[in-house]
Amino acid sequence: MASAIVSSFNRYMEIAGDQVLFTGRFARNIFKGGFEWEEFLRQCYIVGYKSIGLVGITGFIVGFVLTLQTQPTLKTFGAQSYVPSMVAISIIREIGPVIIALICAGKIASSIGAELGSMKVTEQIDAMEVSSANPVQYLVVTRILACTIMVPLLTIMADGLALLGGYVGVNLQEHVSFSLFFRKSFAALKFSDVVPALIKTFFFGYAIGFVGCYKGYHSKRGTESVGLAANSAVVSASLWIILLDAIAVQITNMIVY
Amino acid sequence: MNDTDTQEQEVVVQDTDNVVIRIQHLKKSFDDNEVLKDINLELHKGENVVVLGRSGQGKSVTIQCIAGLMLQDEGSLEVLGKEVKEMTRDEIREMRIRVGFLFQSGALYDSMTVKENLSFPLTRVLKLKDKQEIEKRIHESLESVGLEDAIDKYPSDLSGGMRKRVGLARTLILRPEIMLYDEPTTGLDPITSREISELIVALQEKYDTSSIIITHDMSCARITADRIVVMNEGKYIATGTYDELTRSPDELVHNFFK
Numbered sequence: 001m002a003s004a005i006v007s008s009f010n011r012y013m014e015i016a017g018d019q020v021l022f023t024g025r026f027a028r029n030i031f032k033g034g035f036e037w038e039e040f041l042r043q044c045y046i047v048g049y050k051s052i053g054l055v056g057i058t059g060f061i062v063g064f065v066l067t068l069q070t071q072p073t074l075k076t077f078g079a080q081s082y083v084p085s086m087v088a089i090s091i092i093r094e095i096g097p098v099i100i101a102l103i104c105a106g107k108i109a110s111s112i113g114a115e116l117g118s119m120k121v122t123e124q125i126d127a128m129e130v131s132s133a134n135p136v137q138y139l140v141v142t143r144i145l146a147c148t149i150m151v152p153l154l155t156i157m158a159d160g161l162a163l164l165g166g167y168v169g170v171n172l173q174e175h176v177s178f179s180l181f182f183r184k185s186f187a188a189l190k191f192s193d194v195v196p197a198l199i200k201t202f203f204f205g206y207a208i209g210f211v212g213c214y215k216g217y218h219s220k221r222g223t224e225s226v227g228l229a230a231n232s233a234v235v236s237a238s239l240w241i242i243l244l245d246a247i248a249v250q251i252t253n254m255i256v257y
Numbered sequence: 258m259n260d261t262d263t264q265e266q267e268v269v270v271q272d273t274d275n276v277v278i279r280i281q282h283l284k285k286s287f288d289d290n291e292v293l294k295d296i297n298l299e300l301h302k303g304e305n306v307v308v309l310g311r312s313g314q315g316k317s318v319t320i321q322c323i324a325g326l327m328l329q330d331e332g333s334l335e336v337l338g339k340e341v342k343e344m345t346r347d348e349i350r351e352m353r354i355r356v357g358f359l360f361q362s363g364a365l366y367d368s369m370t371v372k373e374n375l376s377f378p379l380t381r382v383l384k385l386k387d388k389q390e391i392e393k394r395i396h397e398s399l400e401s402v403g404l405e406d407a408i409d410k411y412p413s414d415l416s417g418g419m420r421k422r423v424g425l426a427r428t429l430i431l432r433p434e435i436m437l438y439d440e441p442t443t444g445l446d447p448i449t450s451r452e453i454s455e456l457i458v459a460l461q462e463k464y465d466t467s468s469i470i471i472t473h474d475m476s477c478a479r480i481t482a483d484r485i486v487v488m489n490e491g492k493y494i495a496t497g498t499y500d501e502l503t504r505s506p507d508e509l510v511h512n513f514f515k
Contacts, residue, residue, distance in 0.1 A: 034381070034384070118367075119366075119367070122362055122364060122367075123360045123361075123362060123364040124364050124365070124366055124367065126326060126360065126364065127358070127360055127364035127365075127366075127424075128366075128377075129326065129353075130324045130325075130326060130353055130356075130358040131353065131354075131357075131358075131377075131378045131382055131427075131428070131431065132350045132351075132353040132354050132378075132382045132431075133377065133378060133381040133382055134381065138381070
């Protein structure tokens with residue numbers, strides 16, 4: 001029993017050490033000459049543009065449902081005029097970034113994990129290495145940076161659509177003008193609601209890209225490992241998003257309040 | 258020292274100079290599984306050495322050690338006069354440009370066309386910028402493997418034999434001095450397999466490379482080998498030309514050449 005705990009602890013420490021080394025390789029290769037701009041833009045297109053539909057629909061429905069769920073309760077207290085403020089604060093501060101990051105973990109981390117995993121299995125990554133090309137610079141740096149930049153942009157878009165969903169939800173029961181709804185929403189938001197929430201999305205994006213690349217790049221041989229890489233990329237990225245969110249909230253509270 | 262002695266010594270020195278890969282007492286284990294037990298091999302300039310052996314005997318591990326994809330546990334491994342284990346990152350990079358590696362599957366990059374596959378090492382490794390020079394080298398390489406028509410195709414549109422040819426073209430585009438082939442004819446029909454084997458010989462003559470060819474395809478061994486080494490249980494058990502080994506009294510060697 002004790003030896004099993006020790007060996008499992010050692011294994012986790014090995015993985016942690018390996019991840020630190022992988023981070024080092026990623027960081028070193030960002031600033032190395034010959035940045036892969038073409039591949040980076042292609043990844044931005046895949047990560048960002050190709051996720052617009054899913055993220056947009058999710059954002060809209062989250063705002064819509066949140067409004068429908070809270071409006072009756074607030075109405076009981078005669079506080080239905082606070083619906084736009086409540087929707088805006090909860091979407092911008094917490095629900096938007098976390099939900100969109102989790103959606104992206106499912107879509108993007110799994111796809112990166114599977115893609116790099118299959119490249120590993122079919123020896124494409126080894127082929128790059130033996131020809132003296134730099135697979136980390138071409139495959140890893142471009143994907144992680146694309147995720148780090150595109151996830152915040154997707155979150156901003158989803159937040160906007162969530163507010164629109166909220167507006168539609170409110171108007172199902174009573175008429176509120178578009179300008180009034182959005183004026184009330186933005187009036188409730190403070191600098192300390194928007195900026196920390198935006199900053200944490202960069203970390204979410206980095207976590208999604210990093211975990212996807214790490215799992216794919218280190219997958220074992222055999223087709224089964226491609227599925228495992230994709231699966232564990234989603235699980236680990238989701239866990240990291242929740243952990244980073246908890247840390248971000250603590251830091252924000254310490255600084256702002 | 259008389260003249261004859263001097264002549265003999267010169268022959269020895271010349272022979273040593275011609276060695277492009279020297280492996281001595283190479284050992285490699287994975288956990289408790291000792292895959293390479295005591296590998297000794299010399300590859301001379303312009304020579305084609307075929308390594309024959311059953312599956313799972315560590316044939317591919319040997320050439321992966323040569324390419325620096327994994328490090329040996331014990332023994333010495335010199336490539337182009339330098340010990341691989343002691344090479345710096347830059348030296349390994351330089352060595353890999355001079356040593357080409359053809360993977361069993363061809364290992365073409367799925368998301369790129371044939372043209373992009375071939376331009377990848379030119380732009381990333383040789384850092385070529387002149388588009389005309391890149392185009393010229395791509396066409397020349399594809400022409401040498403007889404696949405000029407496939408230039409805009411994706412790997413998924415190619416047959417197994419075509420993929421190997423493109424993989425070969427991509428490896429040769431860097432003009433390596435040594436070629437390492439990992440089972441180049443596995444999974445191909447006998448006619449395509451023969452075509453690939455003949456192509457290996459033709460390209461070796463054209464580009465003046467030295468090669469190690471890992472295979473268990475006897476037809477490929479017969480066509481490509483100047484010398485054959487038979488591997489069993491992590492050791493080389495016999496060496497010689499195809500005809501010499503055909504007459505080997507060793508039962509295991511004999512079984513290969515039946």
